[in-house]
Amino acid sequence: MTQLNLLAELRKLNGRVIAPGDAEYDAARTVYHGGIDRRPAAIARVANAADVARVVSLARETGLELAVRSGGHSPAGYGVSDGGIVLDLADMKRLDINVEQRTAWAETGLTAAEYTAATAPHGLATGFGDTGSVGIGGITLSGGVGYLVRKYGLTIDSLLAADVVTADGQLVRADAESHPDLFWAIRGGGGNFGVATRFLFRLHEVGAVVGGPLILPATAEVIAGFIAAADAAPEELSTIVGVMPAPPMPFLPPEQHGRLAVMALMAYAGPVEDAQRVLAPFRALAAPIADLVRPVSYAEAFLPDEPGYHPVTTAHSMFIDTFDLDTAETILDHLRGATASFAVAQLRVLGGAVARVPVAATAFAHRQRRIMVNLVAFYERPEERATHEAWVADFAAALRQDEGSAYVGFLRDEGAARVHDAYPGATWARLAGVKARYDPTNLFRLNQNIPPAG
Missing domain, CATH: 3.30.43.10 (Uridine Diphospho-n-acetylenolpyruvylglucosamine Reductase, domain 2)
Structure with missing residues (x-):
């Protein structure tokens, strides 16, 4: 043609x-x-x-x-x-909210911010990630790890059904009763099986959250203590920790700019009156450099968009299960040696509602892992890429605690072995079988690809 x-x-x-x-x-x-x-x-x-x-x-x-x-x-x-x-899918933004049943049918051109802004007036929400401009299609198919992850689980744990156009051009409804194998696969298996046009989500009661940035000095003791406190915290608290050079934000003292800091995003979705008690162990780790944690609407917790911002990065996603002072020192040593324009080690403590779902229930197979790690180097010039890729690889090797693991939503174009890392054990074989049924010619291949079995 x-x-x-x-x-x-x-x-x-x-x-x-x-x-x-x-x-x-x-x-x-x-x-x-x-x-x-x-x-x-x-x-x-x-x-x-x-x-x-x-x-x-x-x-x-x-x-x-x-x-x-x-x-x-x-x-x-x-x-x-x-x-x-x-x-x-950007023009497909219809959203039908059923307040009584606490469900919402959402077309997949919606962003997380658009969906959340529409459900917020009802005191309801579905957990997505931490950035409002992310499309709900991609983050849902990947799993979805965000501010409500410990209280309500991954995004896919609130997914009740999906309308999917398969490789033969047919529109099918996938849920627990209809096409259950497809429904299992799209909950974490990415875009390998079709184009999701609509999702039916469960809505949860979420009003004000106590959230925002808590910035602490980056010492090994503070980092290890933060991870321990996040693991021990009530499930209503989810955190995203970035160990990184402090950017020149107006609320940070100038003498802190460029120094390594613990930049933690806090989100407590429990009773507001309990928040100070829950957050006290984190504030006790060290005198905060800045503390902007306060009651906000859930929609305000999303990171603000920067129009025209298109970062060039290399990164490595992985999971680890133990964290001590030596782990924290390893992180600090590698960040001190970074030559990238900006480098960060991002840590997300999981557990809670994520871990209560059986591993085999969905294609997201890392439910029993304790901490999700994403190591990122930002750079400007293409000729620097190999240098920063080597730094990220060395950093990942120093932290690795298994044969290889990854969150598919954070993978770059890293090759087939890394896609395998996202789907360990029996998950890969089962996904390949579902792929063979719904996309035997691998039409949907521009993704973290799972070739059809056979």
Whole structure:
């Protein structure tokens, strides 16, 4: 099929088509992460599930690579193809909230911030990540680790059903009774099995949370003490800890800028009157450099977006189970030796509701792991990439406590072995079997790919 014929077919859709040469083409092909410069043959801003099915069928018929984009935050840049078709869900934003049943049907072009802003007036929420501009499609299919993770579990633990367009262009409902194998697989297995057009989520009572940044000096004792306190805290408290050079934020003393600090994002979703008692062990670790933890709406807990910000990074995702002073010293030693423009070791203590779901219940197979780690180096010049990749690899090797593990939502384009690390044990074989049933030709391959069994 020629380029003109492809565009002619796509223009029969209810949605919009953006082609090379169009005024909005460059903006439409830009994804969140920088350093990704791919030029798709066409971008289809689909309007509904019928459009999705037609685009999937066109990709199958033409053999063109298909990129599926919700919010465009894939660290590997899988939301855009070079020479293929981009199926962009950004215009599919319908949200139907059932307050009495505490459920919501949400189209997958919605961002976490848009969904949360709409459910907040009802005192209800579903847990996503920590950044509002992330699309609910990608984060849900990956698992979803955010501010409510210890209290209400992963995003997929609130997923009740999904409408999915499979590789044959059919729209199916996946839930516990209908296509249960597909429902199991999409809860953590990524975009390997189809295009999710709608999700049915469970809503939870979430009003004000006590949250915000707590910034402490970065000593081994403080870091190890913070992880121990987070592990021992009530499940209503979830934390995201970044050990990093303190950025030049206006609320930080100038003498702290550039010095290593513990930049912790706190989110306590329990009774507000109990928050000070719950947070006291963290504040007792050291005199805070800054303490902006306060009652806020859950929607305010999301990190603010920076328009036009497209970071170039290399990173390594992993899980660990023990953390002591030596682990903290290892983190500090590697950060002191970083040559990147900015480097961070991010630590998320899990447990709570995540660990109560059986490992085999979903494709997210790391439920019994204690801490999720993400090591990131930011840089500007492409020629620096190899240097920073080597630093990240050395850092990861120094912290590794298993043969290899990863959270699929944080993986870059790191090769097949790292995708295996995201799906250990029997999970991989089961996912490959589901892939063979729903996508035997691997049409959905621009992702952290799981080839079909056989």
